[in-house]
Amino acid sequence: MGKESVIMAQQRRLAPTRVGILGSGEVGRRLAEGFSSRGHEVVIGTRAGAADRLADWPGTAGPRITAGTFAEAAGRGQIVVLAVLGTAAESAIDLAGPEALAEKVVIDATNPLDLSGGFPPKLAWGHTDSGGERAQRAAPQARVVKCFNTVGNALFVDPNFRTGQPTMFLAGNDESAKRVVVDLLYDFGWTSTADCGGIESARLLEPLCVLWLHLLDPSRKHAFSLLSEPVSG
Ligand SMILES: NC(=O)c1ccc[n+]([C@@H]2O[C@H](COP(=O)([O-])OP(=O)(O)OC[C@H]3O[C@@H](n4cnc5c(N)ncnc54)[C@H](OP(=O)(O)O)[C@@H]3O)[C@@H](O)[C@H]2O)c1
Numbered sequence: 001m002g003k004e005s006v007i008m009a010q011q012r013r014l015a016p017t018r019v020g021i022l023g024s025g026e027v028g029r030r031l032a033e034g035f036s037s038r039g040h041e042v043v044i045g046t047r048a049g050a051a052d053r054l055a056d057w058p059g060t061a062g063p064r065i066t067a068g069t070f071a072e073a074a075g076r077g078q079i080v081v082l083a084v085l086g087t088a089a090e091s092a093i094d095l096a097g098p099e100a101l102a103e104k105v106v107i108d109a110t111n112p113l114d115l116s117g118g119f120p121p122k123l124a125w126g127h128t129d130s131g132g133e134r135a136q137r138a139a140p141q142a143r144v145v146k147c148f149n150t151v152g153n154a155l156f157v158d159p160n161f162r163t164g165q166p167t168m169f170l171a172g173n174d175e176s177a178k179r180v181v182v183d184l185l186y187d188f189g190w191t192s193t194a195d196c197g198g199i200e201s202a203r204l205l206e207p208l209c210v211l212w213l214h215l216l217d218p219s220r221k222h223a224f225s226l227l228s229e230p231v232s233g
Helices: 026-037 070-076 086-096 131-138 175-187 199-214
Strands: 018-022 041-046 065-069 079-082 105-108 143-146 168-172 193-195
Touching: 018 026, 018 070, 018 086, 026 041, 026 065, 041 070, 065 070, 070 086, 079 086, 086 131, 105 131, 105 175, 131 143, 131 199, 143 175, 143 199, 168 175, 168 199, 175 193
Parallel strands: 018 041, 018 079, 041 065, 079 105, 105 143, 168 193
Antiparallel strands: 143 168
């Protein structure tokens, strides 16, 4: 990969920013709470607009989270998160307007799961393509970083385990965008982060979600860890 290590270190704390989240499911809500808890403003987007989809959710009652459409979340966010049904990610980008994402860091947390054959799901596409690459093609000027897709949402923020540190895996073409995401991850409590290379490495990360689901324990509190630097040898 042309680097000494895939393990990346935090360089700085992420200054308070405005984050647009496309998606108001468990993932969108959990990340909205996480960003808000770290001092960022959040606009969480739904297809239909604010009112009904988030009516039962207390998150928007606080000062830092507001609700809007996908286009409002994409337009107002300085960093944007893609947190929709994986097979609908390109459609969500279309609704948001790809031009609103130009030059922005776009964190793609989706997995293109196909549940038509029951559980555990298959991937709708893989091997020679991935959701991450399709998102990057749908928003060619965005700086897409695949991240958060290899772990359950309950662990997105402050992942604490008695048995060690889990690793967050990421992939994307833009090095500076990955740096921003690593800084954000450290603020979220992820001290082990692994850069898996360009966005085509989403082909490797999306199947990890299927493995995570295959191993699913009822608590949903398991995660992958990448170990390096053995003590001897
Ligand atoms: N659940 C987890 O713990 C977890 C962890 C890591 C990654 N992921 C991935 O993160 C993504 C979000 O997961 P989730 O569990 O929060 O919710 P989800 O049910 O997979 O997705 C919900 C969101 O997708 C949007 N959506 C659904 N159909 C759409 C369409 N045809 N066009 C545009 N948008 C559409 C919904 O819009 P409305 O708001 O308008 O209804 C909603 O905001 C998925 O790709 C999932 O695989 C999930």
